[in-house]
Amino acid sequence: MYYGGIEAGGTKFVCAVGNEQVNIIEKVSIPTTTPTETLNQVFHFFEKYALKSIGIGSFGPIDLNEKSPTFGYLTTTPRKGWENFNLLGAFKERYTMPISLTTDVNAAAYGEYIRGYKGSIDSCLYLTVGTGIGGGFIKHGDIVQGYGHPEMGHILIQKHPKDHYPVCCAFHPNCLEGMASGSSMEERYNKKAYEFDRDSEVWELEAHYLAQAIVNYTLIVRPDKIILGGGVMKQEQLFPLIREEFKVLMGDFVETPFLEEYIVGPKLGDNAGIVGCLTLASELV
């Protein structure tokens, strides 16, 4: 019995096949070009397996409202060629098996919750800090979303008084993504995130913005874990800086778990998203 998982990103589509135990037996990465080109490669990869079901975790925004006429469509995504593309429809046209669809970050949060923490926590919030910033929140095993999926990377925060760089979001004056995502950093500082020294001042600013967001997530949903993944978080020096700044900004106002166990990296590493997709697929059959 095999399950298919697809972590559909704006840069690449990670596809994997999982066995009955939801362990990955094959995984590929396909560049995101045009919908036709990319999906043909995805379909080709899965051809040799008799899959039982597929779980898709997609970049967004994507319409997840089953009652909506555009259910399964990517909507206002900045990724050229994919605006208003019927992603779920393309899979439904190709396959008759059950398919589940959620966001890439919901899938990663779910993967961490179910397969990473295996029932040892009651809730977790997963935030990816990469090209963009997005998050998913799992509570009692449920993906929390309502009138659409969360877009918690775009929350409004306070710009640091010493920060004279622009905010790079087409939608919002002072949002987290516009100041702290990998692509914003590059646009703001004219240099890629990974090119900065470990002790560069940009990491302090970065930690300050992420800490502000984490204070807000904490006060709103009180999760058991805040899991930070994505390319920018490969800069491991960020973790202690974020925890320190979180402490300052929260001002001992509410209790949280011990910070070293509260603000953490993903247990599943880069596989959080794809394992989440496979887990969601396995629950369909």
Next chain:
Amino acid sequence: MYYGGIEAGGTKFVCAVGNEQVNIIEKVSIPTTTPTETLNQVFHFFEKYALKSIGIGSFGPIDLNEKSPTFGYLTTTPRKGWENFNLLGAFKERYTMPISLTTDVNAAAYGEYIRGYKGSIDSCLYLTVGTGIGGGFIKHGDIVQGYGHPEMGHILIQKHPKDHYPVCCAFHPNCLEGMASGSSMEERYNKKAYEFDRDSEVWELEAHYLAQAIVNYTLIVRPDKIILGGGVMKQEQLFPLIREEFKVLMGDFVETPFLEEYIVGPKLGDNAGIVGCLTLASELV
């Protein structure tokens, strides 16, 4: 069959008795003085009824972790004389019937969800804007809380560049409560909220801060309704101002319900909290 409800606030304890249909048959308001004095009046009020159960919605912060040694205690509340008071313990000592305990705003959110909207929505976020600011979030009939209850009145937001008044929170540099609660308004402007004209500029600032918070709540949990209650929200001119500002700040980024139906006052008016307490009591038996 009677149920008891107690909306325990820093200014007053509203106590009510509900019948089998959870309709209020008697309600009183008892000033919050010392724990002994206030609770004696509460106990006296309920004496003439054979209650089946009690639901308490309390001001906070309050320890709601059943595994904690201080479960049911008010913790760091600024209300003098009530710090570290074992509120639930005082009731358990007096009564043997089942007692449920949550926050006042969780109770109000629950009252609106169950008795106000009667199953017609999937989620709602209730925010009270009064002496302080606090919120509760209900999803699929569950009160969402984890490592403690939400304290969403204290989220960090951006101070308006034209706002040169102080931020009045002992814990946080730029939090919503410190700029927009009734007591902060009084401290900032040296005048009580209700003394300002309907068209005073303070309402624009107030709407701006509440809209920032509502953008963040929306992006994090995507509720079906944002319900605004509490004393400051008696200023009905705030609703259109908040909706307008929300539209500007959100920048059409994610879809929400029609704003006139999304950002609304409580269906149950001032009874949201106490009805929520009675509803929670009724579910214990």
